[in-house]
Amino acid sequence: MTQTLPREALFAAEQTITDNLEDLLAVLPPDIVEALEEFNQPEHRSKLLEIVLDLGRRPEARFEDREVYLAEREVSREDIAYVAERIGRFGDDNRAGIERTLHRISAIRSRSGDIVGLTCRIGRAVYGTVGIIRDLIESGESILLLGRPGVGKTTMLRETARVLADDLRKRVVIVDTSNEIAGDGDIPHPAIGRARRMQVPTPTLQHAVMIEAVENHMPEVIVIDEIGTELEAAAARTIAERGVQLIGTAHGNTLENIMMNPTLSDLIGGIQSVTLSDEEARRRGTQKSILERKAPPTFGVLVEIQSRNRVAVHRDVAASVDAILRGLPLRVEIRERNPDGTVSVHYEELQGMERHSDRLLPPGPRRTYQRGTAPEESRAVRPVPVRSLSPAVSASAPEPSRKTLRVFPFGVSRNRLEQVISQLMVPAVLVRSLGDADAVITLKNYYRKRPQMLRDAESRGIPVYVLRSNTAVQMANLFRSLFPERFVAEAETHGNGDDLDGGLGSVPEDQVAAAMYEAEAAIHDVLGGASRVELRPQVSWIRRLQHQLAERYNLGSRSRGREPYRRVEIYRED
Incomplete structure (x- = not known):
């Protein structure tokens, strides 16, 4: 929907253009300059964008609305050398210029480092x-x-x-x-x-x-x-x-x-x-x-x-x-x-x-939604694998209180998964067919290989959860992240927060936010050149969030010290 508001015009500014085109022509081979004289009228000159010289091809002038060949012959190494000798030195970005002009000459090089192409971009000052x-x-x-x-x-x-x-x-x-x-x-x-x-x-x-x-x-x-x-x-x-x-x-x-x-x-x-x-x-x-x-x-x-x-x-x-x-x-x-x-x-x-994009894929493990839909109607446009299993950063969690989660294990010990589900008493069952599954659990090594089964799951919109190792601890952490309400309620009933990742739900939200802000600041310090930064002591599940944040930026992290003073150190991995 477009709405035009009654508003007076803002500015009146006459545009003046200066392009120093003669300085660029002075470094080009004479026959190419002669061909360009045909387009020296103001209506053509103002639309000239660049002149392209590629070895073994005809020289070309590119305008806003068309391309024009400037000679019947092909560009030779002598032509490229002629231009290179008359301009400034090429920098690390393969760009050079002409002194006191705005023109940019960019080089294309062969594997041996020889210049095999030049793009002469017209630089203009538009007042x-x-x-x-x-x-x-x-x-x-x-x-x-x-x-x-x-x-x-x-x-x-x-x-x-x-x-x-x-x-x-x-x-x-x-x-x-x-x-x-x-x-x-x-x-x-x-x-x-x-x-x-x-x-x-x-x-x-x-x-x-x-x-x-x-x-x-x-x-x-x-x-x-x-x-x-x-x-x-x-x-x-x-x-x-x-x-x-x-x-x-x-x-x-x-x-x-x-x-x-x-x-x-x-x-x-x-x-x-x-x-x-x-x-x-x-x-x-x-x-x-x-x-x-x-x-x-x-x-x-x-x-x-x-x-x-x-x-x-x-x-x-x-x-x-x-x-x-x-x-x-x-x-x-x-x-x-x-x-x-x-x-x-x-x-x-x-x-x-x-808009030009229909989905956002920001860094880190998360689920993304189609632009413009109401949140309660949001649908996943791409299932994202879970690299970390904490409730605070897990992929979208199903609502276990409403239905049983049907899980298809791929490359994961089925017996071990059944034992964990039984011990935790979570509403989940294992299925033997991908078509019957609400979610897929696999291992990191399998997911990296991208087998057909996992590609099929993603194409169907089935979330794929990735474990780092085939252990009961990893599986338990995953189910705790998928059913956080169940374990928070259990902690409140039994008052046993130590068995639930350091007391999940017992830490005020502002303390969690402060801990994550401290971790972000440390990450920026390490990215800026610091060798390592040590954070303040936190409970275990907050430390896990800090480890996951460091991993998202491809930085190393480790926990140091003993409880209750155990803390995270973030560093750059060699």
């Missing part, structure tokens, strides 16, 4: 392009820009830096990894205005330069292109927490893309699995295992660049993420630049499958 989001920039909020390659993210980022530095007189520092924002060479391109530029020696050090910019140069604004690693996401959070406005871009087209990306989800607050109490689940009208945002987002505003003249704005990223996770309608602000230069605003309410 006035940020008029469509200028009020957001002036608000001081950190802004994340998303969009497909070539839609103009870097161009908008460059103009944003200039507006903040020149028009708003702010201290702006650009962390320029591939010299795309401010151009090649030691002297930055005039398109960034008074903004200062810090170059990055190698792409793997981008996060370190981001922190260095804050610590050494007292910026009010940091501008960064292509946040793509976990360390860069952590550095972005550090910058935002220090009160510095952050303007950046990331890989992805929509908010959902960032939510599904385990590396970048921290930019929008991160996603975690939470198990609600029975009372809270009934109050919300949801299942017990749900997905929630685990922290405030690094970026308060997110802009999806859909085209050069249309953007979708999430003014409150936290509220948008929460709405998506809860399956609620998502109200998005749409801005469009009109032919006369003004910007009109209206709102679109998106439901269910209208």
Whole structure:
């Protein structure tokens, strides 16, 4: 449903474009330059995106709406060498440039390291392009820009830096990894205005330069292109927490893309699995295992660049993420630049499958639900194996009080399972056919091999629970996680919490949340370079949750000390 609100046009900004195309033509072979002269008219020149030179193929010019061959002959090694000799040095990311221009030349190399292809991307400074989001920039909020390659993210980022530095007189520092924002060479391109530029020696050090910019140069604004690693996401959070406005871009087209990306989800607050109490689940009208945002987002505003003249704005990223996770309608602000230069605003309410993604698969063991369905009608779109067996992070639990759970064992000792079920007195029975099963239990080694039986179970939507080993303890832990209400009630009746994982249900919720927050902070410290971090003492089942959280980030963990001072230590595995 789309609703157009009566609102006056926002901005009128005349766009001015400068592309320094002559500097790029000066490094190309003469016959290719001569062929390009045919397209030197303004209407063609403004649509030229890149020139492609691939060894053994005809040279090609790519425009916004077509591709054109520039010669009948094939590109030779001499042509590629001709260009390479006249441009800057290629970095670790196989990108080079032309000094004091915004053009980017990217190399394709053979297995022996020889250059066999060149992509000469036209870099343009477009003055006035940020008029469509200028009020957001002036608000001081950190802004994340998303969009497909070539839609103009870097161009908008460059103009944003200039507006903040020149028009708003702010201290702006650009962390320029591939010299795309401010151009090649030691002297930055005039398109960034008074903004200062810090170059990055190698792409793997981008996060370190981001922190260095804050610590050494007292910026009010940091501008960064292509946040793509976990360390860069952590550095972005550090910058935002220090009160510095952050303007950046990331890989992805929509908010959902960032939510599904385990590396970048921290930019929008991160996603975690939470198990609600029975009372809270009934109050919300949801299942017990749900997905929630685990922290405030690094970026308060997110802009999806859909085209050069249309953007979708999430003014409150936290509220948008929460709405998506809860399956609620998502109200998005749409801005469009009109032919006369003004910007009109209206709102679109998106439901269910209208967005680009119909499911979320955040990191860690959890069950995910189709967007747009009410929680009580949610259905699993992908059965996720249980790597850990604690009730707090288990996959969706059936409701044992309503029916008996029919279990199909695959590669697991059937006799041992029957003994555990009998001893625990849980409402579960073993079946001999996959077609009769409500759930499948298997071992980690079997699940890794992905046999046909397990693939059939997943295709039918039957949950697959994975045990690390074929022991009675592992099986008992699984059934305790599947039937938590039964064991909580038993503990309350007999007052024997020690036999139930350290007193399940006896620890206040705020203490559990504090313990998990401490574990998350320790994980970020270890990912940031710390060798190991020791947590405060906890009861056994909370320690298990902390171990599982560390495992989700591919970190090692172990318990140290003796009760009641036994605690978890998190470290990076070699």
